[in-house]
Amino acid sequence: AQKITQTQPGMFVQEKEAVTLDCTYDTSDPSYGLFWYKQPSSGEMIFLIYQGSYDQQNATEGRYSLNFQKARKSANLVISASQLGDSAMYFCAMRETGGGNKLTFGTGTQLKVEL
Amino acid sequence: NAGVTQTPKFQVLKTGQSMTLQCAQDMNHEYMSWYRQDPGMGLRLIHYSVGAGITDQGEVPNGYNVSRSTTEDFPLRLLSAAPSQTSVYFCASSWGRLGGYTFGSGTRLTVV
Numbered sequence: 314a315q316k317i318t319q320t321q322p323g324m325f326v327q328e329k330e331a332v333t334l335d336c337t338y339d340t341s342d343p344s345y346g347l348f349w350y351k352q353p354s355s356g357e358m359i360f361l362i363y364q365g366s367y368d369q370q371n372a373t374e375g376r377y378s379l380n381f382q383k384a385r386k387s388a389n390l391v392i393s394a395s396q397l398g399d400s401a402m403y404f405c406a407m408r409e410t411g412g413g414n415k416l417t418f419g420t421g422t423q424l425k426v427e428l
Numbered sequence: 429n430a431g432v433t434q435t436p437k438f439q440v441l442k443t444g445q446s447m448t449l450q451c452a453q454d455m456n457h458e459y460m461s462w463y464r465q466d467p468g469m470g471l472r473l474i475h476y477s478v479g480a481g482i483t484d485q486g487e488v489p490n491g492y493n494v495s496r497s498t499t500e501d502f503p504l505r506l507l508s509a510a511p512s513q514t515s516v517y518f519c520a521s522s523w524g525r526l527g528g529y530t531f532g533s534g535t536r537l538t539v540v
Contacts, residue, residue: 322468346526358471358518358531365526404470413476413484414459414525420470 316340317405317419324424326395333380334390334422336405344410347388349379352402352421361403364388395426430454434519434532441509441539449504449535451519459522460502461486461529462494464515471518477502509539 318337326332338347349361364372364379372379380389392399405419435450453460461476473486475494483494491513493505502521506513516536520529 344526346528348528350531356516356534358520358534360528360530363528408526410525413478414522415473415476415486416461416520416522416529417473418463418470420468 315419316417317407319405319419319422321422322420324422325427326392326424327427328395328397330395331391331393332395332424334392334403334405334424336388336390336419338386338388338405338407340386340407340409342409342411346408347379347381348406348408348416349377349388349390350404350406350418351399352404354401358404362390392424397426397428400424400426432519432521432530432532434517434535436535437533439535439537441506441537443509443511443539445509447506447509449506449517449519449537451502451504451532452500453502453519453521453530454500455521455523455530456499457521457523457530458499459524459527459529460496461520461522462492462502462504463518463520464488464513465518465534466515474504474517506537511539513537514539 345366347364351359362374376393378391408416432453462474463471477483477496519532522529
């Protein structure tokens, strides 16, 4: 079974609008971390935001917030006030404390911000 | 502070050749990993290490070897290159058990 599922291969959003990128995960480990990375066309992997499984509040970093719904096993990324520079591939990832603390990625969502 | 340094950035190999992708980090991170990225498949884990002298296989280890003789270095060896190993390779390192990973800039490998 897929540990990380991103069901939106591609998304469009208008500049200055908010957009939500979906991510669901599967784990039986009670202690885990959830991450979002951005990969622009230049290819580098840029860390955006982190949510721990025991964190009570949703993580926020500037225009990025993580909508963490533990019971539903979802960790959606919300980007507010989209900018042209937000056009990129976005990856959701999970790290479990068991099994070597590996970081497992979803297949990504390609976001295109339009004028 | 260089972070995670990968060399080379680009490489073309002939089928059957061997080579080593280099990865070094200067952050004293315990955890290091190698991923390959192929279109539509995200990043898949090849091998990882939880400390010097300790390595383990990830999701797609066949055709690759690793070693971790020092905390800083985690080279990835392609034993006999095949066209299926054409990909972009990322090395990453992390502190702690649930810390975020810092990625290198990647190596684009083409096997002809």
